[in-house]
Amino acid sequence: MTQRNLTILGATGTIGVNTLDVVARHPERFRVVALTGQHQVERLATQCRQFRPRYAVLLDEAKAHQLRGVLADTETEVLCGEQALEQVASLPEVDTVMAAIVGAAGLGPALAAARAGKRILLANKETLVMAGEFFMQAVKAGGATLLPIDSEHNAVFQSMPPDYAGDLAAHGVRRILLTASGGPFRTRAVETLAAVTPEEAVAHPNWVMGRKISVDSATMMNKGLEVIEARWLFNARPEQIEVVIHPQSIIHSMVEYLDGSVLAQLSNPDMRTPIAHALAYPDRVEAGVSWLDLARIGQLSFESPDTRRFPCLALAYQALAAGGGAPTVLNAGNEVAVDAFLNRRIPYLAIADTLRHALERVAGRAARELDDLREIDREARSVAADYIHSLA
Numbered sequence: 280m281t282q283r284n285l286t287i288l289g290a291t292g293t294i295g296v297n298t299l300d301v302v303a304r305h306p307e308r309f310r311v312v313a314l315t316g317q318h319q320v321e322r323l324a325t326q327c328r329q330f331r332p333r334y335a336v337l338l339d340e341a342k343a344h345q346l347r348g349v350l351a352d353t354e355t356e357v358l359c360g361e362q363a364l365e366q367v368a369s370l371p372e373v374d375t376v377m378a379a380i381v382g383a384a385g386l387g388p389a390l391a392a393a394r395a396g397k398r399i400l401l402a403n404k405e406t407l408v409m410a411g412e413f414f415m416q417a418v419k420a421g422g423a424t425l426l427p428i429d430s431e432h433n434a435v436f437q438s439m440p441p442d443y444a445g446d447l448a449a450h451g452v453r454r455i456l457l458t459a460s461g462g463p464f465r466t467r468a469v470e471t472l473a474a475v476t477p478e479e480a481v482a483h484p485n486w487v488m489g490r491k492i493s494v495d496s497a498t499m500m501n502k503g504l505e506v507i508e509a510r511w512l513f514n515a516r517p518e519q520i521e522v523v524i525h526p527q528s529i530i531h532s533m534v535e536y537l538d539g540s541v542l543a544q545l546s547n548p549d550m551r552t553p554i555a556h557a558l559a560y561p562d563r564v565e566a567g568v569s570w571l572d573l574a575r576i577g578q579l580s581f582e583s584p585d586t587r588r589f590p591c592l593a594l595a596y597q598a599l600a601a602g603g604g605a606p607t608v609l610n611a612g613n614e615v616a617v618d619a620f621l622n623r624r625i626p627y628l629a630i631a632d633t634l635r636h637a638l639e640r641v642a643g644r645a646a647r648e649l650d651d652l653r654e655i656d657r658e659a660r661s662v663a664a665d666y667i668h669s670l671a
């Protein structure tokens with residue numbers, strides 16, 4: 280058994296909390312070296328008291344000062360700022376980094392972990408959407424290992440042949456089938472979608488998640504981001520990735536082989552399963568998850584996604600086909616639009632309108648360097664913000 284020394288980026292979030300839940304079940308296997316958060320100082324303080332990390336990181340100095348006061352009688356050193364996030368993602372004493380910050384803010388620390396050759400447990404899908412090619416290059420150059428946390432990609436990883444790197448077809452793989460629950464609005468009358476509130480959008484039928492990804496699930500942008508994520512993780516062409524709606528969220532995704540076999544990973548919808556899989560890989564450990572009772576579930580059903588109901592999914596495929604900076608624009612526009620929707624500045628349907636507008640105005644430019652992508656990200660945010668402003 281290998282003991283793993285962990286940094287958990289985004290420890291105070293939904294994925295972070297689930298990660299610590301699994302870690303706490305196996306104190307002999309996992310040692311926490313660093314934990315990070317942004318706003319939730321009290322929660323981070325409680326986590327530090329329980330897991331006694333060497334470092335805790337917050338973004339702003341006032342909050343860091345507050346945490347230092349609370350943890351004065353402990354051995355945890357409190358650091359602050361984006362630089363500190365990158366520092367704890369690349370510490371020599373850390374071998375495994377859980378990348379669970381939400382949004383584009385997760386890119387810098389994930390890249391630092393890649394360059395430092397860590398085992399990266401990647402939850403932050405925005406990293407791959409925003410900068411897939413660069414990130415995968417950094418993983419390769421740094422000798423890092425990437426293990427997917429997103430339940431679909433973790434399921435695909437588990438269903439892939441052992442050494443699938445390179446050309447999928449050469450390994451006998453025909454397609455990746457990503458399952459999607461369809462979110463809270465799968466059956467709601469399309470004419471009533473204009474009236475959707477943030478409360479309705481974050482109430483996911485099967486999963487408990489952060490607010491941003493919950494809205495992404497309602498619009499199915501989450502699945503669009505996941506198609507792009509799969510493209511990079513598994514070196515798949517867009518036409519090798521198909522989305523199928525599966526409302527029960529029991530099959531987390533599948534891999535279809537050239538001989539007609541389809542391999543799937545099933546479990547109850549609980550993120551502790553993919554988290555425990557990646558934490559212990561290639562071992563298997565208990566995750567605290569309830570056992571799957573198929574007779575009680577009774578039926579697993581499937582349907583095709585309706586892009587009239589879910590235009591964001593089609594926009595994501597478009598951005599992937601366009602390539603270059605288009606996925607970066609998609610991600611940036613989406614972050615701005617979802618934030619505006621959650622703050623009641625735009626109606627639900629304007630999320631897709633904002634993305635369409637940003638993609639028309641900003642996409643198409645090739646990005647040669649990471650700085651180009653950061654520039655495209657900034658431009659897309661500003662174009663999306665102006666558009667939202669014009670709606671007011």
Ligand code: NDP
Nearest residue numbers: 289291292293294316317318319380381384402403488489
């Ligand atoms: P949450 O919103 O619950 O948590 C986000 C975490 O990131 C928190 O620790 C938060 O700190 C921190 N954070 C937020 N903004 C910043 C920033 N600018 N700089 C540094 N830290 C920041 O999100 P989730 O846990 O739901 O999701 C995390 C990631 O995992 C996302 O990329 C999501 O797409 C992905 N994911 C999540 C799944 C889920 O089931 N939740 C499933 C698959 C993927 P604080 O809370 O202290 O402010």
Ligand code: MG
Nearest residue numbers: 429430431505
């Ligand atoms: Mg997912």
